[in-house]
Amino acid sequence: MRPDKISRAAEPVFAHAPWLSVYLDDVEFADQTFKYLRLVESDGTPGTVVMALWGESVGMVRQYRVALDADVWELPRGFGESADDPIKDAVRELREETGLAADGWTDLGTVMPNSGLMVGSVRLWLATVSGERDLAALDDEIDQFEWWPVSRLRAAIAADEIRDGFTMAAFLRAELRGLLPGGDR
Numbered sequence: 462m463r464p465d466k467i468s469r470a471a472e473p474v475f476a477h478a479p480w481l482s483v484y485l486d487d488v489e490f491a492d493q494t495f496k497y498l499r500l501v502e503s504d505g506t507p508g509t510v511v512m513a514l515w516g517e518s519v520g521m522v523r524q525y526r527v528a529l530d531a532d533v534w535e536l537p538r539g540f541g542e543s544a545d546d547p548i549k550d551a552v553r554e555l556r557e558e559t560g561l562a563a564d565g566w567t568d569l570g571t572v573m574p575n576s577g578l579m580v581g582s583v584r585l586w587l588a589t590v591s592g593e594r595d596l597a598a599l600d601d602e603i604d605q606f607e608w609w610p611v612s613r614l615r616a617a618i619a620a621d622e623i624r625d626g627f628t629m630a631a632f633l634r635a636e637l638r639g640l641l642p643g644g645d646r
Contacts, residue, residue: 464488467497479503480540501580506541507571508583509550510627512635513537513561515590517642518608520559525604532604534617535625538583551586557600563588569634574626585631587640611641 466489473482484499502508513520513536521534537558543549548566555561569585594606609617617623618632635641 462490464490470499473501498578499580500578503540503542503581505580506544507547507550508539508541508581509547509554509586510536510538510583510631511551511555511586511588512569512628512631513555513559513563513588513590514611514635514641515608517612518610519614520561520590521607521609521614522558522603523605523607524602533625534623534628536628536631537603538627541584547584548586551584551588555588556595556598558603559606560594560596560598561588561590562592562595564591565589567635567640569631569638572627572630583627585627585634587631587635611643615643 466487468487468489470484470486473484475483480503482501482504484501486497486499488495488497520537522537523532523534525532537554539550539554539557541547541550542553551566552563555563565588567587567589569587571582571584573579573582614623614628614632615636618629623629632641
């Protein structure tokens with residue numbers, strides 16, 4: 462149901478600049494008014510997720526996630542910084558998290574992580590790579606990098622071993638467009 466009026470808070474009640482701002486908006490209906498929590502990532506600049514494809518393998522990273530208190534396997538990803546040129550963010554994240562540079566890029570579209578709570582979106586990319594990894598380009602946030610055969614990633618998603626929504630969304634978009642090897646199973 463659409464509210465009668467929304468009064469957006471001008472200032473966040475909490476900010477962890479530049480990554481996240483938390484707002485409490487007033488949402489009015491004819492019979493009630495309540496506070497609504499709104500989260501804004503990176504000032505609304507879309508984040509980025511990169512599926513690096515090398516032959517029949519996908520580059521996966523293992524990273525500790527504080528919110529889960531667990532290590533998870535996922536595709537490289539990061540916050541957006543370049544609102545005017547989102548490919549810059551994809552190039553940066555691929556380089557920082559894997560040490561790879563892409564030979565070609567395919568835009569897989571955009572997803573909204575949680576449209577009921579968050580103002581934000583994430584751009585998905587498929588990067589074809591063929592060169593060596595530049596280990597000097599790596600940042601220190603990634604614990605491990607591995608090339609996974611596409612068949613392994615497909616099986617891990619089906620078996621509920623990969624739970625990261627961005628990884629699944631990028632895989633699905635690439636799979637449905639016929640961009641991944643072995644899609645005809």
